[in-house]
Amino acid sequence: MTANVEQLEFQAEARQLLDLMIHSVYSNKDSFLRELISNASDALDKLRIEAFRNKDLEVDTSDLHIEIETDKDARTLTVRDNGIGMSRDEVVELIGTLAKSGTGELRQQLREAKNAAASEELIGQFGIGFYSTFMVADKVELLTRKAGENNATRWVSSGDGTYTVETVDDAPQGTSVTLHLKPEDAEDQLHDYTSEWKIRELVKKYSDFxxxxxxMQVERRTPPAEEGGEETVTVETQTLNSMKALWAKSQDEVSEDEYKEFYKHIAHAWDEPLEVITMKAEGTFEYQALLFIPSHAPFDLFTRDAKTGVQLYVKRVFVMGDCDELVPSYLRFIKGVVDAQDMSLNVSREILQQDRQVTAIRRRLTKKVLSAIKDMQSSRPDDYRKFWTQFGAVLKEGLMSDFENQDTILRVSSFASTHSDEELTTLADYVGRMKEGQKQIFYATGQTRDQLRKSPHLEAFKAKGYEVLLLTDPVDELWVGAVSEFDGKPLQSVAKGEVDLDSEEEKKAHEAEREEAEREFADLLSWLKDVLGEHVKEVRLSTRLTESPACLVTDAFGITPALARMYRASGQTVPVGKRILELNPKHPLITGLQQAQKSRPADDPSLKESAELLYGTALLAEGDVPEDPAKFASLLAQRLAGTV
Known part of the structure; x- marks a missing residue:
């Protein structure tokens, strides 16, 4: 071995380190090409900056580029650039990072990068990403010459315990990495890294921008012009990437069609975007974003494995798809790209770290999207209605998790109400229509709008002209417990707690009447409580009923039956609290039952059956079913038989 060639041995644990990089960190071996192209791009960036900084540096920056070359016969793949290059010392320091680190040190760095903002950017250490090449290569050769220097450096390793570093005299400026690919697997044609289509696929996926x-130089074969002639083979150089980073341009520089095509490309969608959102942040955290609100919801929007549609780029290099750290779950329908200039990543660029940088970007993106929805709501009502139909239910999930933006989400939300059979209303519009003296925003939850409109709980509200929100999405049962008020007006369920819609004058006028009714029905209320004690915690006279004989209500802070069912369906155990049975003292059924209770023995079976039927009909009226449907049906059939 010549004097300028240095052969070094890996530390005892180096092989273990290499296995960690290859088998544990990188989930997709296609990543190696992304890493090499990214390193080459960084080298070109550094040369351009250095050329501006150092006017004495004699370099040609007129045609900075990256070149990929394959040799199918030799099974080699080369990625070269004419960037800044490296000195021999830098090769040893950077490419040897893995060799010098030791297993313990690198593992500690990995833990720090996963759990906190690491003290230094691991992804910026060339030697770490570079070693992903051993996923696909038996031997790796690196040849590099730093701009402004005469000598070049060759680094060679088979990843088997040793590597060599050699000084050479003749090499172009920049860096080339040649991979001697592992033997071809006849059963794995999808990873033929010498094929043109595979290189095109990976560049398009990871490095298009x-x-x-x-x-890359490609061969093109032209059939012979005459029978018996020879085909013509020509070699042409083609650029594989588009270099079109639409997010780096202002909106007036990009056509509507370009935005549509880009959206369809990254979202794998057939529809057109409902809204285009552009962002550019400068200062402490520099990043650009191009986001889209789709016009149709994806089929998996509410599935457990639903993924976000935001892709992460770092300096235009694709790092991660479905990056759920950049947008909250309730905005998972958003599609688009975020391109950051500096980002804390783990060594594989595949797991984004939760640090203050990510938190700041997430906060700004969230506010920008909500602002776009608000603008759509006020200026393009037709588009907003389309948006709300497709994504309203998922957006309302944010009311339970994003307390910082809860008020904004409430303001951009729409709800059905008793004000209109067709049009939805905002809370601001609801508040604007509130009756004089009304202090609460009333709402009802249920399965359908029609069912709620016929609910006994709404009778007094309709009679007195109070508007009630009709909430029919499953998420409505959840978020109403997390939102206490809007514009200073508390939210109140029409089916929870006591309801008193009378004015002060009406209360005074009806006070004597109420006291008389309570005395008159005291025995019936007490008797029903004894008979139905297994099902209800209390029986009282109602102020919310005007037509129906009875209804069931939940305590002011109790869990509704629908919410309890949702919790049980998700595997959670919740206590099933008894509810309150309210009676309409003016309904013939209640007055008749009162008379029967007074005139018959307390243990009369027929009287007890009447009480159970009353309770069962109250359940049916709100869309629920009796605890024992067969028994209820039998009792009802017997009563009907007696009237035929």
Missing amino acids: IAWPIR
Whole structure:
């Protein structure tokens, strides 16, 4: 071995380190090409900056580019650039990072990068991403010459315990990495890294928006012009990446069709975007974003494995798809790209770290999207209605989790109400229509709008002209417990707690009447409580009923039956509290039952059956079913038989 060639041995644990990089960190071995292209792009960026900084540096920056070359016969793949290059010392320091670190040190760095903002950017250490090449190669050769220097450096390793570093005299400026690919697997044609289509696929997927051209020479064969002639083979250089980072341009520089095509490409969608949102942040955290609100909800929007549609780029290099750290779950329908200049990542660029940088970007993106929805609501009502139909239910999930933006979400939300059979209303519009003296926003939850309109709980509200929100999405049962008020007006369920809609004058006028009714029905209320004690915690006269004989209500802070069913369906155990049976003292059924209770023995079976039928009809009226449907049906059939 010549004097300028240095052979070094890996530390005892180096092989273990290499296995960690190859098998544990990188989930997809296609990642190696992304890493090499990213490193090449960084080298070109550094050369351009250094050329501006150092006017004495004699370098040609007129055609900075990345080149990919394959040799199918030799089974080699080369990625080269004419960027800044490296000195011998830098090669040893950077490429040897893995070799020098030791297993314990690197593992500690990995833990720090996963749990907190690491003290230094692991992804910026060339040697770490570089070692992903051993996922696909038996031997890796690196040849590099730093801009402004005469000598070059060759680094070679088979990843088997040793590597060599050699000084050479003749090499172009920049860096080339040649992979001697592992033997071809006849059963795995999808990973043939010498094929043109595979290289095109990976560049398109991971590096399409790199600012520098990525070139490759390709053969084109032309059939013979005459029978018996020879085909013509020509070699042409093609640029594989589009270099079109639409998010880096202002909106007036991009056509509507370009936005539509880009949306369809990244979202794998057939529809057109309902809204285009652009962002550019400068200062402490520099990033650009191009986001889209789809016009149709994806089929998996409410499935457990639903993924976000935001892709993460770092300096135009694709790092991660479905990046759920950048948008909250309730905005998972958003599609688009976020391109950051500096981001804390783990060594594989595949797991974004939760740090203050990510938190700041997430907060700003969230506010920007909500602001766009608000603008749509006020200026394009037709588009807003489309949006709410598709994504309203998922947006309302944010009312339970994003307390910082809860008020904004409430303001951009729409709800059905008793005000209109067709049009939805906002809470602001509801408040604007509130009756004089009304202090609460009334709502009802249920399965359908029609069912709620016929609910006994709404009778007094309709009679007195109070508007009630009709909430029919499953998420409504949850968020109403997390939202206490809007514009200073508390939210009140029409089916929970006591309801008193009378004015002060009406209370005074009806006070004597109420006291008389309570005395008159005291025995009936007490008797029903004894008979139905297994089902109800209390029986009282109602102020919310005007037509129906009875209804069931929940305590002011109790869990509704619908909410309890949702919890049980998700595997959670919740206590099933008894509810309150309210009676309409003016209904013939109640007055008749009162007379029967007074005139018959307390243990009369027929009288007890009447009480059970009353309770069962109250359940049916709110869309629920009796605890024992067969028994209820039998009792009802017997009563009907007696009237035929």
